[in-house]
Amino acid sequence: MNAKDEQFAFIHAYSDQYPITKLVEITSVSRAGYYKWFARKGQNIQDRKDESLLPYLIKIFNEHKGTYGRKRIKMELENQYDMMVNEKRISRIMRKYGLRCKIRRKRCKHKPQPYGEIPNVLNRKFKAIKPGKKLAIDITYAKVAKGFQQWVYVCAIKDLFNQEIVAYSMGTSQNMRLVYRALEKLKKRRFAKGALLHSDQGVQFTNPGYRKRLKTMGLIQSMSRRGNCWDNACIENFFGHVKTELPCFFQPETVHEVQEAVEAFIYYYNN
Template sequence: MSKKIFTEREIKLLSGNPYVKSVSSKGITYTDEFKRLFIAENEKGKTPRQIFEENGFDIEIIGMDRVESSGKRWRAAYRENGVTGLRDTRKGNSGRPNDKELSLEEKYARLEAANNLLKAENELFKKDQLCRKEAEEVKLSAEQKFLLIHSVIEKYQLKSMVSYLCETAGVSRSGYYNYFTSQSKEHREKRDAEDEIVKEIILKAFNFKRRKKGARQIKMTLEGQFDTIYNLKRIRRIMKKYDIVCPIRRANPYKRMIKATQEHRVLPNLLNREFKQGVPGKILLTDITYLYYGNGQKAYLSTIKDGSTNEILSYHVLKRITLDLATDTLIKLKKNKKVKLAKDAFIHSDQGGHYTSPTFQKQVKKLGLGQSMSRRGNCWDNAPQESFFGHFKDEAFIKPCSTFDELKREIKSYMNYYNNYRYQWDLKKMTPVQYRDHLLNAA
């Protein structure tokens, strides 16, 4: 257990997360829903750190010790007792106390019911993600949970398990019964019919002049072109319900996430475009770019480049633009035995959220590096790194890659080619590795 004590400010920040049931100066109690989500995502291959960060937790506040110990405890509980092992059964945390001791048959029946519910929930997650162009955080609405519980009850003949399954899914039993009453059914059918009409009107605005639009543009187009006024919330609800998505300038959830709970710090420009200083391992340049491959798939590449030799010292590629993309590139730099950092070495980047992050800046200090940043909106302050990405996208065979593994193999192949076999005019017609050796021998 971590010995870290939370401050009042940290307690307030943690309490604002919907997946936190309660928090004190010494510990956090997570909701059962988050534990189930953790297990489902962990089984898909995500790390505990990824899962916590993607659900709004700041690792700097919680600490990796707590994250790892919580994940280990939940996995052990799940292996032993399935979904029921993830429930908080402490007095005062689990709702109405259970005075009756359950028989072995009843315990087994509950365990099987909860497992069936989790299977159905995972299937729904998969179907929902297949409908999306990019993987996003998936949260079930109360309506989806009601339908999910109903399908499990019908499929496995579990009419006596309504209360238990509602509790497991985190919804009220009264809400479940109210949702399936005849009156509610008539109301839903009427609302769905109205929504269908509104959807058609919204689609006219959405496709007006064959230019796709976001909710606010749709609202203004409806008023200006169709003399129709809809509330912005209503437009967004209909768009979400019928999966009407504007592909232009969509908000980046990871950018919001990594800036949510900590003060990010912008640092001065120490480099001042003095890229070539004739000393290998002194000026390190870093940045992130996106890569489109296969059938509309997207990945992100982070690199660290030696400003003096143009050699790529480390790189990392992920399907998501999380903080790990930048921090893992630093870890790989540290593990690269061929890299020898010069005295007063520092790393230069733009002012992106990854590089202003306290986590990234702390890791930079651990490596004994200084840190420098380009002026806001000035790409020329990191021009050699931008130039590398341009050559990389022109020369590497990225688009033909059909899978993520194939993409990683192509990137690895190109990095080897670039460092060892791609001769550069400005490096006295040498490769980056040859020029690095040349500078070291001349010193």
């Protein structure tokens, strides 16, 4: 075995414990060279290593009636045989030799929506024939590069008739005041009596104070189904524009600069 083969064998011997990139750094061979070597010679070495470990895996697997997966087999190898084996290697050998753990079935409990059932009145019917009839609300964020605060949060309300952002507020916390300020701005705009205001299931929009405020304003609340972002795609589309296009126009760094940039972008987007 020449010097390079010895280094490749060294990398392979410790590849279960350390990343290949790190092992290559402490040798004089390349990562690409190691993979070429492994394709030529390493497979046979790996097979022999797997075969030497296989009897222990089968013994533990059978002792526990096939209920042990890679994590518990790893623990058992350490406790019974004082063998330290990487979980990924155990998983690969189990797949290779058809040792399938009897996985417990995960039971998903469908939790009720907070504060009662809020219907999805909008139901992805995003087209509106009149302004101020169908509105959507949500919260997004913009990164702050300098200063103590990391994010500026934006609560925006969109009119689905012409895709205009008709009200918005910004702040360094996504609390209820952020949402209420946006609703106060919406009050100053015209919207139809009994207009629909759609949101996702964020905690701000299931808050009793928020729901009470919508009733006071004469708005009908609509809410997306649990875990279904497409139900509120109309405003998610706007947030996608903000995150993709705003950096093309502005390079804000401080909280104040970010707020000014978002405000300028909303004006640009609306017009």
